[in-house]
Amino acid sequence: MADLTQAGAVARPLTRPRKRIRWNRIVDHAVLITGSLFMVFPVFMVLTTISFEDVDIVQKGLQIGLEGRMAENFHDAMFEASGFTKTITGTRMLMNSLILGFGFAIGKIVISMMAAYAIVYFRLRFATFAFWIIFTTLLLPLEVRILPSYEAIQSLGLANTYTGLIVPLIASATGTFFFRQFFRSIPEELVEAARIDGAGPVKFFIDILVPLSRTMIAAIFIIMFVYGWNQYLWPTLITTDEGMFTLVRGIKQIVQVLSQTGAKIPEYGKALALSMIAMIPPVLIVIFFQSWFVKGLTESDK
Amino acid sequence: MKRAGFTTVWLPIALLLPQLMIIAIFFYWPAAWAVQSSFYLQDPFGFGSTFVGVENYTDLLGNVEYGKVARFTLIYTVLVTFFSLALALLLAVKADAVISGAKTYRTLLMWVYAIAPPVAGFIGLMFFDQRNGPLTQMFQAFGWDFRLGADYTSTATAMVVVAVWKQIPVNFIFFLSGLQSIPKSVREAALIDNRSATGRFWDVTFPLLAPTAFFLLIINITYALFDTFGIVDTLVRSEPGNNPVTLVYKVFVDGFRGNDLGGSSAQSVLLMLLVLVLTVFQFRLIERRIHYT
Amino acid sequence: MTFWKIAALNVAVSLSATAAWAETEITLWHAMGGQLGETVNKIAEDFNASQDEYKITPVFKGSYEETLTAGIAAFRAGEQPNIMQVFDAGAATVIGAKGATVPVQDLLTQNGVDFDINNYISGVRYFYADADGKMIGMPFNSSSPIMYYNVDALKKAGVEAPKTWEEFQSVTAPALKDAGYIALAQSHLPWIFTENFMSRHNLPFATNNNGYDGAEGTQILVNTDALKAHFTAMTEWKDQGFFEWYGTGWDDNQKAFDQGDVAIWLGSSGSFGGLMSKDLGFEFSATYLPYWESVTKEPTQTFIGGASLFAMAGHDAAENEATAKFFEYLTSADVQYYWHKETGYVPITEAAYELAKSDGHYDRFPAAEVGIQQLSLPGGENTKGYRMGFYVQIRDVMNREYGRILTGETSVEDAFNAIEKEANDLLARFAKTQG
Structure with missing residues (x-):
């Protein structure tokens, strides 16, 4: 599969009637600009609205323009403490989200690489069986089995811990599949050569397979990070300690408070600023590591 | 598996153990629990329970409302899948055709992938607000009395729009990468054979994209069925009322809001069967392609 | 899976040891x-x-x-x-x-x-x-659900806050409409116009002493003439422009009052603090929930x-x-x-x-x-409360059917038949969970 980063370099046929090309070009660009606006404009409008007073947002809704509240709303969203223990701040939630994102991505990669390695490179009688056991987990999304999962976490005493937050999310096969596919695409001669050189399975894994998988690891890391960061149903249930809230969970709470009985003037500015903060890290990662991200997403397509 | 492998026994077991343990505790046990409790009616606190056989299932299948939810889920899935695929395909074809600005377009069209569903839902809430949402006002200017939360069709429309918005990037990336993997020689040959760009697209490009499209079809169906949960929940503000909801959302509402564990579990089991069918279909039709998550 | 229990026990022991002092x-x-x-x-x-x-x-x-x-x-x-x-x-x-x-x-x-x-x-x-x-x-x-009203609006229309729904539909609402207001909105149909409709009129809400005597055999009593007449009246008010419904969300309905579009809003007495702090552009006050004189001459307390x-x-x-x-x-x-x-x-x-x-x-x-x-108004035999299992779901069913009535998707008759059937099914299911 061609690498997307080379898109601009794909050669175009040179001979076409001039007039046609112009019109086609204009249509192409018009479609792309419309599409880009469709994707970008909603978030842009949210951003400009953050600069307005809460009263204005309540009465007039989303706004375009620049007023003076931007810095203040972002500051409040980041640093204003709320909750009984005064531990819920944007910074704290940002940290928790980062821990969830990194913890989930790293945990998933480590565990699924190990499992995939065992399945692909060992003569194991039950390898196929193990594969199917792992594979079946694709059948049941977390939303559907959330209550018993919660009971399991509680019985283990893991509620309100990062372990309890992260580990159950790892219980699905996607990562294992990914690495299984990738390992199987690596030439078999490599193992043979390693064995002839006297390398054991551990040495082969660490010295050869892991370095070979570097790009793959980076690619899947990005996808898993975004997936972990964006979780919200599970964190909502499992974190009762205010200090454990993640950004996405915090936003759910804010949306709820906005529509609660007898609330004061709802703090829309702060809420919108917080939702902006919640999207910045994953968006930046996707934009800056675009080629890895695209690779990670499409690689299993082989 | 023909691969020449190592023969050590303890190592692969040790390597598999963490994954298998996590799956046993957080997947098989909960799944078994769901199957078991779908045959019981249980007191939420766990004090009493009555074995009712398949009554939870017959209640469900005899319930007109469950049928309506299933029908909406089907329509919703078709609409979300169709629009997000069609729009993404159009954009990918155009992004593949232009030279200047290609990179910028690509970035602008894919970054929404990273936005969390509840955040997308929140933005949707603002845009479709009953009093002052910009899109509400636009619809009203066209004479449609659009009311999120009060009117079934309005809420359904908002759900589809937000879900499509959130899903275009994934489809776009796959289509674009599919287009770019079409060999140069094929493109040039097509150019000679077929003068019209539209004809070229349907005769040559589209068939070459078909595997990607099939694969995306499954991904999008799964997305519409399960991953839009956060969008639905935010847009109905956790109060379904007379608004449309999807099957997964109903599992959540009955089990989580209503504490009807038996009924909710029976719905879970039905969904499991649905996913099973989809997965078998996916594996037979398009081997060795996987959806992450 | 006993190993969890053991693990949980260990955690519990170590926790309580540290907390003892x-x-x-x-x-x-x-x-x-x-x-x-x-x-x-x-x-x-x-x-x-x-x-x-x-x-x-x-x-x-x-x-x-x-x-x-x-x-x-x-x-x-x-x-x-x-x-x-x-x-x-x-x-x-x-x-x-x-x-x-x-x-x-x-x-x-x-x-x-x-x-x-x-x-x-x-x-x-x-x-x-x-x-x-x-x-x-x-x-x-x-x-408790009470009736808030926009004092300025009522003054402008030259009317008092209505005591009965008869007064509302014949006097208050037309005057308010002429003054340019939507007369009425409310924020929670099952709570205000079902549960408290029953208590305000001292009507039984469920068999078995409103459900207090046990879950076994309890049936809901909503498919009644009084309640159906009320919802029929509401659809008429809506058609005449006396009443508006903004969806199941509490706040969507309250906002219409806050912004001065709606003159009378039925909300919670617990909304008072919020309304006071909001600095509305008008003076507001509150009074009792109206009742139908045709149903009772002696209205009772609410739940x-x-x-x-x-x-x-x-x-x-x-x-x-x-x-x-x-x-x-x-x-x-x-x-x-x-x-x-x-x-x-x-x-x-x-x-x-x-x-x-x-x-x-x-x-x-x-x-x-x-x-x-x-x-603190006089009570009756039906005003002590109600006790129905899976009631959260029953409320969801009501919300759904009421929404359909008000958007014209179903008739009052069909809606109440549906509510009665689904609610009784749920009650029967709940009774089995208690077995």
Whole structure:
């Protein structure tokens, strides 16, 4: 599969009637600009609205323009403490989200690489069986089995811990599949050569397979990070300690408070600023590591 | 598996153990629990329970409302899948055709992938607000009395729009990468054979994209069925009322809001069967392609 | 999977070992967001500061439904909080599960706190009590649906706040329409126009003594002429432009009143604090919920809404004592008056009500007294409360069908048939869970 980063370099046929090309070009660009606006404009409008007073947002809704509240709303969203223990701040939630994102991505990669390695490179009688056991987990999304999962976490005493937050999310096969596919695409001669050189399975894994998988690891890391960061149903249930809230969970709470009985003037500015903060890290990662991200997403397509 | 492998026994077991343990505790046990409790009616606190056989299932299948939810889920899935695929395909074809600005377009069209569903839902809430949402006002200017939360069709429309918005990037990336993997020689040959760009697209490009499209079809169906949960929940503000909801959302509402564990579990089991069918279909039709998550 | 149990035990042992020297810590899970949550936090802080033996930590758990579910899930796993806030619709689930909670009446008397149910105002005494009248849950944030109105709008239209729905449809609404207002909106159809429709008119809401006598065989009684006539009238009002419905969301309906489009809004007495703090562009006041003169000439009191606090079972004596002490603090006249003043929820004891009166609170804000006065109106055999299982789902069914009536998707007749059937199915299912 061609690498997307080379898109601009794909050669175009040179001979076409001039007039046609112009019109086609204009249509192409018009479609792309419309599409880009469709994707970008909603978030842009949210951003400009953050600069307005809460009263204005309540009465007039989303706004375009620049007023003076931007810095203040972002500051409040980041640093204003709320909750009984005064531990819920944007910074704290940002940290928790980062821990969830990194913890989930790293945990998933480590565990699924190990499992995939065992399945692909060992003569194991039950390898196929193990594969199917792992594979079946694709059948049941977390939303559907959330209550018993919660009971399991509680019985283990893991509620309100990062372990309890992260580990159950790892219980699905996607990562294992990914690495299984990738390992199987690596030439078999490599193992043979390693064995002839006297390398054991551990040495082969660490010295050869892991370095070979570097790009793959980076690619899947990005996808898993975004997936972990964006979780919200599970964190909502499992974190009762205010200090454990993640950004996405915090936003759910804010949306709820906005529509609660007898609330004061709802703090829309702060809420919108917080939702902006919640999207910045994953968006930046996707934009800056675009080629890895695209690779990670499409690689299993082989 | 023909691969020449190592023969050590303890190592692969040790390597598999963490994954298998996590799956046993957080997947098989909960799944078994769901199957078991779908045959019981249980007191939420766990004090009493009555074995009712398949009554939870017959209640469900005899319930007109469950049928309506299933029908909406089907329509919703078709609409979300169709629009997000069609729009993404159009954009990918155009992004593949232009030279200047290609990179910028690509970035602008894919970054929404990273936005969390509840955040997308929140933005949707603002845009479709009953009093002052910009899109509400636009619809009203066209004479449609659009009311999120009060009117079934309005809420359904908002759900589809937000879900499509959130899903275009994934489809776009796959289509674009599919287009770019079409060999140069094929493109040039097509150019000679077929003068019209539209004809070229349907005769040559589209068939070459078909595997990607099939694969995306499954991904999008799964997305519409399960991953839009956060969008639905935010847009109905956790109060379904007379608004449309999807099957997964109903599992959540009955089990989580209503504490009807038996009924909710029976719905879970039905969904499991649905996913099973989809997965078998996916594996037979398009081997060795996987959806992450 | 016994190894979990062992692991859990280890964790529990190590936890209790470290906590032994500190003050007794208890937790409260609640659903009070925003300003209400801040008030709860303030009360908890003051309680903690008032003594040094006990320490309470309130945790906001989301909506009422989410709080209940989180509490149930935690109870099943043996990790329940000491106190859980449960809303009116969840009462049957919690009270039905004997052994999940310690009846508040027992808890208080066992821990040396004076308890006399007659100290509580009449409207709140029995809603969270069992069939024998023993108080199970501590009525905490008690509210009732009342009628708020835009004083300026009514003046402009030259009308008074209506006492009956007959007066509303023949006099008030047409005048308000001429003055350029939508006459009426409301924020919770099942609560205001079903549950409290029953209590206001002293109509039975369910068989088995409104469900108090047990889940077995309890059937809902909504498919009645009085209620159907009310909803038929509502659709007519809507067609005439007297009434508007903005969806199931509470706030969408209240906003129309806040913004001055709607002149009369039926909301919660607990909305008072919020309305006061909002700086509306008009003067507002409140009065009793109207009734149909054609149904009754002697309207009765309404049910309390809002929620109550349940002491969860499974905690040691020291923690239960702390819970009892917190309840004692919470029901003291000063704290209740503070809560009432800040939020608009009614004071639950006679003493707190007296304090509010003597302090001149109602001279300053006459509308603040409406909720408690309405709860203190004469009662009837059907006004003590109701107890139906899976009631959260029954409410969802009502919301769905009412929404369909008001968007013209279904007829009043079909909707009530559907509600009756689905609700009775759910009640029968619930009865089986109790078996």
